[in-house]
Amino acid sequence: MTTSSSLQKPVLLLLLGFLIVGALYFAKPFLVPITFAAFLAMLFYPACKWFETKRMGRGFASFLCVILLVIIVAAILSLLVWQLSAMASEMSGMQEKITKQIESLQLKLQNTFGVSKDKQEQFIQKQQQSAGGGASTAASSFLGGLGGFLVDSILALVYIFLLLYFRTHLKKFVLKIVPQNQQETANKIMYESSTISQKYFTGLAKMIVVLWIMYGIGFSIIGVKNAFFFAILCGLLEIVPFIGNLTGTSLTVLASLAQGGSGNLIIGIIITYGLVQFIQTYILEPLVVGSDTNINPLFTIIIIVVGELIWGIPGMVLALPLLGITKVVFDNIQPLKPYGFLVGKEKKKGDEDLMTKFKKMFK
Numbered sequence: 001m002t003t004s005s006s007l008q009k010p011v012l013l014l015l016l017g018f019l020i021v022g023a024l025y026f027a028k029p030f031l032v033p034i035t036f037a038a039f040l041a042m043l044f045y046p047a048c049k050w051f052e053t054k055r056m057g058r059g060f061a062s063f064l065c066v067i068l069l070v071i072i073v074a075a076i077l078s079l080l081v082w083q084l085s086a087m088a089s090e091m092s093g094m095q096e097k098i099t100k101q102i103e104s105l106q107l108k109l110q111n112t113f114g115v116s117k118d119k120q121e122q123f124i125q126k127q128q129q130s131a132g133g134g135a136s137t138a139a140s141s142f143l144g145g146l147g148g149f150l151v152d153s154i155l156a157l158v159y160i161f162l163l164l165y166f167r168t169h170l171k172k173f174v175l176k177i178v179p180q181n182q183q184e185t186a187n188k189i190m191y192e193s194s195t196i197s198q199k200y201f202t203g204l205a206k207m208i209v210v211l212w213i214m215y216g217i218g219f220s221i222i223g224v225k226n227a228f229f230f231a232i233l234c235g236l237l238e239i240v241p242f243i244g245n246l247t248g249t250s251l252t253v254l255a256s257l258a259q260g261g262s263g264n265l266i267i268g269i270i271i272t273y274g275l276v277q278f279i280q281t282y283i284l285e286p287l288v289v290g291s292d293t294n295i296n297p298l299f300t301i302i303i304i305v306v307g308e309l310i311w312g313i314p315g316m317v318l319a320l321p322l323l324g325i326t327k328v329v330f331d332n333i334q335p336l337k338p339y340g341f342l343v344g345k346e347k348k349k350g351d352e353d354l355m356t357k358f359k360k361m362f363k
Helices: 002-026 028-053 058-088 091-113 117-130 132-165 167-177 180-222 227-239 243-258 263-289 297-311 313-332 334-343 354-362
Strands: none
Touching (some): 002 028, 002 297, 028 058, 028 132, 028 180, 028 297, 028 313, 058 227, 132 167, 167 180, 180 313, 227 243, 243 263, 297 313, 313 334
């Protein structure tokens, strides 16, 4: 009897965890836009508050924040389109180089394995015919996904406006459902959650800009064509932790190969990637982003994997700030403090951030 009662709590917690994961998975179409909107609303809250100090109404201030977000996104997309239009003039040359590389590969296959060019072309035609239906299905799914993305983007903008406009009402609601003796803790949780979200996303924005500069300089020095475009691409993909930079660098390598890049150029791209990663990990992240989320590396990787399984790429983007807010909740509620300790980093004696070390060194 004692054994069964001792097992009851872990089993219930495990069951609750599975229920939460299931609810998050099936409610993805609703939760992803409103979660993005909530984080962006917290990010633009200081700007909204500043607009209101200039004697603007809350509705107009919230609307200005939405317009500001649209302008920022439009500016980034314009940069990408501008660079893509510059690349379009080189597409014919790239096609010729790719054709020559394919012909060279066909000749090697013929000389090495004795497979004639006619047989190779017949095999390619069969594969194209069998993949014809798959290509049409992929095109229709892409168009459907693009339409869904546009709808979610519009919904997110509406949510951002409403969350900024009704933020006081929502805060009062939270305080009303919390007992009187716990309202101070609830206020602290809301404040710290908002602060973590703002610092995480502003730090990420600064990091992306710095990565644009570093990749742009590095790719230009080694001679990558359209270096600015690939620098922007690698920087923007930083939004997806761990995988983003690697994906951007891989695309740069493939594009350089398609443009007839030499082996030295590919090695230069890989060296540039390694140097940027070193500077980012050991200098920029402690200096620009800091350790505001304060999550240990084990749970950083776990939450990103779980986020991808539940919500796909949006889950990977939102995983770290969501876990950071969850840790704030754990740290401020007494029964949940062990879980906050488990997820967070254990501070050892002598551990200091980079800024503190710099201050001590110059002092």
